[in-house]
Amino acid sequence: EIVLTQSPGTLSLSPGERATLSCRASQSVSSSYLAWYQQKPGQAPRLLIYGASSRATGIPDRFSGSGSGTDFTLTISRLEPEDFAVYYCQQYGSSTRWTFGQGTKVEIK
Amino acid sequence: EVQLVESGGGLVKPGGSLRLSCAASGFTFSSYSMNWVRQAPGKGLEWVSSISSSSSYIYYADSVKGRFTISRDNAKNSLYLQMNSLRAEDTAVYYCAREVGGVYWYFDLWGRGTLVTVSS
Numbered sequence: 001e002i003v004l005t006q007s008p009g010t011l012s013l014s015p016g017e018r019a020t021l022s023c024r025a026s027q028s029v030s031s032s033y034l035a036w037y038q039q040k041p042g043q044a045p046r047l048l049i050y051g052a053s054s055r056a057t058g059i060p061d062r063f064s065g066s067g068s069g070t071d072f073t074l075t076i077s078r079l080e081p082e083d084f085a086v087y088y089c090q091q092y093g094s095s096t097r098w099t100f101g102q103g104t105k106v107e108i109k
Numbered sequence: 110e111v112q113l114v115e116s117g118g119g120l121v122k123p124g125g126s127l128r129l130s131c132a133a134s135g136f137t138f139s140s141y142s143m144n145w146v147r148q149a150p151g152k153g154l155e156w157v158s159s160i161s162s163s164s165s166y167i168y169y170a171d172s173v174k175g176r177f178t179i180s181r182d183n184a185k186n187s188l189y190l191q192m193n194s195l196r197a198e199d200t201a202v203y204y205c206a207r208e209v210g211g212v213y214w215y216f217d218l219w220g221r222g223t224l225v226t227v228s229s
Contacts, residue, residue: 032212032213032214033213033214035214035215035216037154037216039154043221044204044220044221045146045154045204045216045219046219047215050209050213050214050215050217051213051215054213056217088153088154090154090215090216092210092214092215097156097168097170098144098146098156098159099156100146100153100154100155100156101153102153103153103154
């Protein structure tokens with residue numbers, strides 16, 4: 001079973017700053033199977049990135065994803081007020097189906 | 110409008126049962142695999158179960174295997190989750206989510222969720 005570990009648990013930043021979120025897998029993951037989601041309080045998760053680096057429809061280009069193998073990164077180039085939220089990585093596995101990381105909260109400093 | 114709407118949540122006693130529904134609209138429901146994902150209060154996301162477009166393939170998380178049953182009715186554009194032998198740790202918001210697979214794999218559409226509370 002692949003475990004996804006996200007770090008840091010909480011990221012305290014100011015609007016306009018750059019956010020770098022990490023997702024580390026316990027075994028190598030195909031980039032095609034790695035996605036990122038944003039969740040705001042009281043809302044459902046929203047797809048941001050799929051295939052490790054492809055932005056979903058309507059997602060601003062300040063969001064970018066990168067990585068391969070066991071190390072993946074979500075970067076928000078300049079934080080907007082609406083970007084303060086919790087972010088989850090997710091991977092697909094043929095045997096275990098779907099696994100989520102525990103989340104990284106991006107909060108206003 | 111493309112959307113998923115969950116219903117059926119509520120308060121149930123430990124050991125009890127509940128059936129969740131997810132109504133799909135605005136897309137060809139029968140073409141997609143569907144999933145249930147839950148989120149305990151203040152916690153992260155946990156995948157619960159998947160069902161393929163024709164119900165041929167069904168998967169469960171170990172935490173619910175033997176207690177929960179996923180099903181769908183493509184004629185009614187609906188997804189279901191029958192939950193039996195409920196425990197306090199099943200308390201969560203339950204989301205249905207549309208799965209995209211093939212080259213890339215991810216959930217591209219989520220409902221707003223329905224809250225299940227298991228308590229005496």
